[in-house]
Amino acid sequence: MHYHISVTDPASHFLIITYTIPEITTDRIEIQLPAWRPGRYEIQNFAKNIQFIEAISISGDKLPIRKITKDRWEINTNNEKEVQIRYSYYAAIQNAGSSYVDEELWYLNFINFCFYTEGRINDEYRITLALPETFKIASGLASDGLNKLIARDFYQLVDSPLLASETLQKSDYTVRGVQFHIWMHGRLKPNWKRIQRDFRRFSREQIATMGDFPEEEYHFLNLILPHAFYHGVEHHNSTMIVLGPDDEGEGLYTDLLGVSSHELFHAWNIIRIRPVELLPYDFTKENYFETCFVAEGCTTYYGDLFLKRAGVFNDEAYVKELQVYMKRHFENSASAAQSLAQSSFDLWLDGYEKGIPHRKVSVYHKGALVAMILDLYLRKKSNHEVSLDTVMQILWQRFGKPFIGYTIEDYQNIVEEVADEKLDWYWQDCIFTNEPLETRLNEALSFVGLQMTTFSNGNIQLNVQDDFKAKIQRDKWLETRQILSDEEEE
The missing domain is CATH 3.30.2010.30 (Zincin-like)
Known part of the structure; x- marks a missing residue:
């Protein structure tokens, strides 16, 4: 499979794409454009950005092409062994899951605009980019020559965004x-x-x-x-x-650190430690799963925690970040009707928009809080011998490395294996019902000398207690595993 991508008029923001399908053995083929992208569990209907599309034989003759769903086309091959699909795609949005082109930048998310041929999603894909001569390419895909990239299959292709510019x-x-x-x-x-x-x-x-x-x-x-x-x-x-x-201020740098640490932990948690419902991805429809509180909640918790353990954040900066997602949960959705598991499932419905009042919770914010509750409970019970780290390590060894999907029951079983007890209270109060979280959270926080206060106006404040024993436990919770040498620091 081969894609040739060009931009004839950068100001128009249109990609001009030729998708070549070789070695055809049937009189009809179907091509599918993804309806959603990994990392954002909602239908996004990328096909709405296709301006025109046509099918061409190797000799240049037009072939019959018919749209059969909102993002799927059927081509009558007329017994041709190779077919080209030519189309234009409007790339004019700059967010972390979109595509954008102009005179200075090509930002491509192949998931937005690349088709796969039914039955051949595991074929190798090659990309040729008609870039300006001075542009450099930044991508996780392997190079196959000047402005040429290669992906082992469609899954790797669409999970490998690209930046290209002279000023990278x-x-x-x-x-x-x-x-x-x-x-x-x-x-x-x-x-x-x-x-x-x-x-x-x-x-x-x-x-x-x-x-x-x-x-x-x-x-x-x-x-x-x-x-x-x-x-x-x-x-x-x-x-x-x-x-x-x-503006290169401290706010931008703090944001860069926070999101970078969060996304790096995803290299384990969701990219490889993946819910069974998402393995493999079905790009044609919703892939419902209840465990986004693990995928995003645990990752949100660990993103900031690793910055503190690594010595990038001090105690004050870390407590400030904890307070941020406490405020976002308790001030916005503490009385929501849905459980965390239900809101995970319903990401596909309205998980990324405000929605109606008091319906859903955030898998990121409440997910991070229940991850912390579990981590601190395991640490208190075992005197830090086991923790949520242990749970994630087991998930990595049993499911991530062999790349087999885990179920919500698998997660529960591993947590209770690490705890060496049934944790019905945790699943009931934190995951599967909409029980208020304040009591469980403050029980956990007291172990490390922290306390959350809720004011009559609904505001939240996280306080640090000056208790010597609690400070010792807090230090163990936040201790660094790896100290860099002076040479490594430089």
Whole structure:
């Protein structure tokens, strides 16, 4: 399979695409455009951005093509062995899951505009980009020559976004033999020494916790905008991050650290440790699952926790981040009717929009809080001998490494195996009902000298208690696994 992608008029934001399908053995074929993308569990109907489409034989004759669903077409091959699909796609949105082209930048998410041929989703895919001569490419895909990329199958292709520009900036670092690449596009002058130091710290801490890294290299693809923005999406050996404004202030840098640490942990949790309902992805329809509180909740919890353990955040900065998602849960959805599992399932319905009052909870915010409750409970029970780290490590060994999907029952069984007891209270109060979370949360927080206060006006405040024994427990909870040498810091 081959894709040729060009931009004849950058100001129009249209991609001009030729999709070549070789070795055809049937008189009819069907091509499918994805209806959604990994990392965003909602139907997005990318086909709405296709302006025109046609099918051409190898000799240049037009072939009959008929749309049979909103994003699926049937082609009468007229016994041709090779067919080309030519079409245009409007790429004019800049978020972490979209595509955008202009005179200065090509930002491509292949999931938006690449078809697969029914029955051949596991074929190899090759990409040729008609880029301006001065453009550099940032992508997790392997190079197959100048402006040519190769993916082992459609799944890898559409899980590998790309930035291309003359003005891309880059810095590299290595942790435990893994090569990390940080790419920046935008009007800013990165402090690479600081960025490398902090990224190396949290990368090393995450790998130390999980034991090893799923990939040989990893790309942080950053698009920095002049206006306020915050969005990141995980991919198999990369992440696409869009942030702003590009004022190079501390707020932008804190956002960069937070989203980067979060997305890196996804390299284990959801990219490889994946719910069985998502393995393999079915791009034609909703893939319902109840465990997004594991995929996103645990990852949200760990994103900031690793920054503290790695010494990137101090105690004050970490407590501030904890308070942020406490406020977002308790001030916005503490009295919601749905359980966390129900809201995970309903992501496909309205999980990424405000929705009606008091209906759903956030799998990110409440998910992070219940992950912390579980972590602190396991630590208190075992004097830090086991923790949520242990749960994630077992998930990685049993499900992530062999790349087999886990069920919600698998997750429950592993948690109770680590706890060495039934945890009916946890599943009942935190996961499967809409019980208020305040009591369970403060029980957990008291172990490490923290306490959440709810004021009569609904505001939330997280307080640090000056208790010597609790501080010892807090230090053990937040302790660093890996200390960098002076040479590594430099």
